[in-house]
Amino acid sequence: MESVNRFIRQLQFTFQEAVNNFIRSGWMAWIVITTMTASMTVLGAFIMIMKDISFVSDTVGSKLQIVAFLKKDSIMEKTQAQVSTVEGVTKVDMITKEKAWSELKKELKNTLEADNIKNQNPLPDTLQITISNPKEIDFIAKKIKNISDIESIKYNKELAEYIEQVGKIVTLIGSMITAFFAFATLAIIVNTIRLAVNSRKNEIEIMRLVGATNWFISLPFLLEGIFFGFVSAILTSIFLVVWRTFSLTQIRLFLPFLPIEEQSNLLGDVITVTILASVLTGLAGSSFSIARYLTFEKANKSDG
Amino acid sequence: MIKLENVKKIYPNGVVALNNINLDVKKGEFIFLVGSTGSGKSSLIKLLYREEVVTSGNVYISGINVTHIKPSKVPYLRQKIGVIFQDFKLLPRKTVWENVAFTLQILGTAKEEQERRVKAALELTNLVDCTDKFVSDLSGGERQRVSVARAIINTPPILLADEPTGNLDPENTWEIMKLLSKISSRGTTIIMSTHNRNIVDTMKKRVIGMEKGNIIQDQEEGVYPVGIS
Numbered sequence: 001m002e003s004v005n006r007f008i009r010q011l012q013f014t015f016q017e018a019v020n021n022f023i024r025s026g027w028m029a030w031i032v033i034t035t036m037t038a039s040m041t042v043l044g045a046f047i048m049i050m051k052d053i054s055f056v057s058d059t060v061g062s063k064l065q066i067v068a069f070l071k072k073d074s075i076m077e078k079t080q081a082q083v084s085t086v087e088g089v090t091k092v093d094m095i096t097k098e099k100a101w102s103e104l105k106k107e108l109k110n111t112l113e114a115d116n117i118k119n120q121n122p123l124p125d126t127l128q129i130t131i132s133n134p135k136e137i138d139f140i141a142k143k144i145k146n147i148s149d150i151e152s153i154k155y156n157k158e159l160a161e162y163i164e165q166v167g168k169i170v171t172l173i174g175s176m177i178t179a180f181f182a183f184a185t186l187a188i189i190v191n192t193i194r195l196a197v198n199s200r201k202n203e204i205e206i207m208r209l210v211g212a213t214n215w216f217i218s219l220p221f222l223l224e225g226i227f228f229g230f231v232s233a234i235l236t237s238i239f240l241v242v243w244r245t246f247s248l249t250q251i252r253l254f255l256p257f258l259p260i261e262e263q264s265n266l267l268g269d270v271i272t273v274t275i276l277a278s279v280l281t282g283l284a285g286s287s288f289s290i291a292r293y294l295t296f297e298k299a300n301k302s303d304g
Numbered sequence: 305m306i307k308l309e310n311v312k313k314i315y316p317n318g319v320v321a322l323n324n325i326n327l328d329v330k331k332g333e334f335i336f337l338v339g340s341t342g343s344g345k346s347s348l349i350k351l352l353y354r355e356e357v358v359t360s361g362n363v364y365i366s367g368i369n370v371t372h373i374k375p376s377k378v379p380y381l382r383q384k385i386g387v388i389f390q391d392f393k394l395l396p397r398k399t400v401w402e403n404v405a406f407t408l409q410i411l412g413t414a415k416e417e418q419e420r421r422v423k424a425a426l427e428l429t430n431l432v433d434c435t436d437k438f439v440s441d442l443s444g445g446e447r448q449r450v451s452v453a454r455a456i457i458n459t460p461p462i463l464l465a466d467e468p469t470g471n472l473d474p475e476n477t478w479e480i481m482k483l484l485s486k487i488s489s490r491g492t493t494i495i496m497s498t499h500n501r502n503i504v505d506t507m508k509k510r511v512i513g514m515e516k517g518n519i520i521q522d523q524e525e526g527v528y529p530v531g532i533s
Contacts, residue, residue: 024397211407213376
């Protein structure tokens with residue numbers, strides 16, 4: 001029981017030690033926090049921009065529709081039900097030939113002499129089909145065309161292909177730049193923490209000389225790394241909220257047709273990821289730095 | 305209490321620091337290790353708290369062979385030995401109280417016990433007025449007294465002092481020596497390396513003279529050996 005109490009007291013001390021070190025680190029703590037905040041803010045803002053571009057691309061793509069013209073004498077409701085079962089179809093709107101004819105007549109009032117064709121409505125019954133993924137438009141169109149009551153179909157294949165291409169390029173470039181940013185951010189943060197730990201190598205050495213075990217020395221540094229990450233994450237979140245509010249205002253002002261505001265959960269997601277990434281990076285940075293130092297000391301020992 | 309058997313220490317650069325050293329130290333003894341720079345005094349002390357590892361031979365502390373203990377066990381050895389360094393080796397971002405209490409915190413000593421022991425150590429070393437000062441605010445003599453307080457806080461049976469007065473003026477030197485005498489009188493075994501002829505000749509303790517890694521003199525109630533600077 002006494003050994004458990006002793007261990008709890010040691011843990012309490014290491015936690016207290018981490019808090020004291022964090023407070024007493026002074027300018028070094030601020031260098032680490034500023035570096036982490038700046039790096040994470042750039043990364044977070046970039047991820048949001050990439051997500052916005054990808055979202056716009058997907059939203060525009062989802063507006064793509066397939067128009068299916070029905071054969072004469074086919075039963076519209078039956079065909080609609082058949083089309084609805086095709087995988088990837090999200091919505092099927094029926095447009096009767098009468099409705100289409102009256103709308104056409106309204107639209108072409110001044111240019112078409114509708115009376116010439118009087119009661120001979122040349123239009124077929126039509127289905128307007130919305131799909132979930134514009135990338136699959138070719139595949140879905142083929143399936144729909146195979147339905148026996150469908151006479152013909154029409155869709156903008158070029159636009160679908162263009163949107164798919166844009167989507168692919170955005171995803172590829174976005175992933176590469178995000179990976180690069182993430183790596184650079186990790187390298188900057190780990191090196192800054194390493195500098196902070198190295199500036200205290202004499203302290204680590206003294207602790208070892210007076211009998212501190214490796215975990216007793218390491219734990220405050222690891223907790224400190226988590227504190228660094230947490231404080232940076234809070235600051236980063238504030239900057240990202242400010243950035244998001246500003247950028248949305250500007251987009252609404254200058255590009256009002258873009259549906260970016262519909263992504264209500266994006267900011268929350270990016271902030272959650274940023275907090276996790278900051279805390280984990282802080283922990284990893286401290287862990288690498290301190291482990292390297294303690295390993296070096298062991299290596300030195302075996303030289304003798 | 306301490307025993308060295310045929311101890312040899314050769315550094316990776318080929319320097320022979322200790323050459324076949326045999327030494328027996330009894331419980332409660334006060335020993336001066338004297339010798340010129342490079343004679344092997346500091347290497348011998350470093351072997352005792354496992355800052356260095358022997359090239360060959362054996363080192364026993366309280367009957368335990370510490371020559372080849374695992375690196376993970378070294379902290380537990382050091383927790384049983386107090387060490388005083390010439391350059392004090394105090395934690396710069398801690399107060400006097402925190403520096404002295406650090407060893408007890410490593411051991412997970414209860415708060416009340418920490419308070420009692422640190423207070424006693426600070427009273428013994430006459431540092432009560434400096435409790436909340438940071439190391440940078442202390443004089444050299446005060447720093448070394450903090451170092452002594454930290455070394456004895458856990459009442460270790462062995463106290464190693466590697467030229468503890470090397471950076472101090474005569475007044476502070478004698479302050480430290482008085483402290484060490486007091487600690488010795490309580491039964492602590494002390495091994496102290498020094499260049500200070502005056503101290504050695506005045507205190508009349510066991511004197512081990514070293515030269516080029518060899519023991520050239522071992523005298524009870526000895527004096528500083530002739531011919532050693």
